[in-house]
Amino acid sequence: MQWLKEINVVIFDLDGTLYQDYSFLERYISKMMTDRYSNIEIAETIRWAYDVLEGKKAIKLGFLYDSESLLFYSQQNLKPVSSFNWEGLETAMQVNEKSRLVYIGDPWGIAHLVAKKKEIPPSVGVKAFYDVRAEMLTEAYCISKRTDLFEEIQKLENKHLILMTNSPLPTGQEFVDFLEINDTFDEFFYNGKKPRGIEMLLEKLTEQGYQPHEILSIGDHPRNDLYPVHRAGGHTCLISQYAHEDTTAWSASVKSVDGLVSLIKKMNESEIQNRKEEGYG
Numbered sequence: 001m002q003w004l005k006e007i008n009v010v011i012f013d014l015d016g017t018l019y020q021d022y023s024f025l026e027r028y029i030s031k032m033m034t035d036r037y038s039n040i041e042i043a044e045t046i047r048w049a050y051d052v053l054e055g056k057k058a059i060k061l062g063f064l065y066d067s068e069s070l071l072f073y074s075q076q077n078l079k080p081v082s083s084f085n086w087e088g089l090e091t092a093m094q095v096n097e098k099s100r101l102v103y104i105g106d107p108w109g110i111a112h113l114v115a116k117k118k119e120i121p122p123s124v125g126v127k128a129f130y131d132v133r134a135e136m137l138t139e140a141y142c143i144s145k146r147t148d149l150f151e152e153i154q155k156l157e158n159k160h161l162i163l164m165t166n167s168p169l170p171t172g173q174e175f176v177d178f179l180e181i182n183d184t185f186d187e188f189f190y191n192g193k194k195p196r197g198i199e200m201l202l203e204k205l206t207e208q209g210y211q212p213h214e215i216l217s218i219g220d221h222p223r224n225d226l227y228p229v230h231r232a233g234g235h236t237c238l239i240s241q242y243a244h245e246d247t248t249a250w251s252a253s254v255k256s257v258d259g260l261v262s263l264i265k266k267m268n269e270s271e272i273q274n275r276k277e278e279g280y281g
């Protein structure tokens with residue numbers, strides 16, 4: 001990973017990146033469907049959601065779907081290749097220029113897909129989102145605070161460190177406060193509206209004099225966190241316990257926060273090596 005020596009900007013995602021938690025998906029779906037569907041249907045839907053997450057269904061992470069027709073598409077470079085219905089049966093392609101295609105990138109995205117399918121009122125979905133996130137900071141469902149990761153990030157020298165999350169305020173800030181990382185990053189962006197938010201950030205970084213090969217983006221959602229930087233010629237790291245049906249060659253890929261800690265350690269080692277080489281020069 002010689003390219004690590006060239007990195008001067010690191011963009012971190014928050015949810016699914018600085019901590020990993022997949023148990024919330026069950027509670028999120030249950031909160032949306034309770035009082036509207038039977039316990040049996042709720043349980044079946046939760047099982048379906050985890051089967052998609054774990055790659056047990058024809059519909060997988062890394063697929064696109066049409067938010068109106070709820071047809072699914074395998075893809076290459078975000079271009080639809082094959083079409084499937086909700087049951088996972090291959091169907092005729094119906095995508096056109098007007099189709100609004102959504103990338104299934106993480107458990108939050110699976111929950112949004114369930115909300116579409118079950119016709120959950122937006123207000124109910126929003127309340128469930130905030131309620132489940134509040135739970136994630138309580139003792140019963142507490143997310144893991146990986147201080148070893150944060151300490152390693154804080155060791156990075158001569159790097160511009162950015163946290164960009166699509167989570168809005170106040171919940172995004174509440175997670176940052178809980179993780180105690182307010183002093184870890186140089187810039188924070190909440191409600192980042194990724195992927196467009198990443199594209200706009202890249203434009204800003206370019207204006208500041210950074211070159212694409214100096215930028216590394218780390219996240220668990222390929223479409224939101226990685227594709228904009230990858231297409232611009234920058235470096236990317238996917239962090240996900242589960243496989244994505246996506247053939248894109250990211251610069252690095254790790255399955256866990258442990259793997260991310262190892263990557264950041266390599267960056268720190270690269271910086272030390274750089275200083276030694278400069279000293280010898």
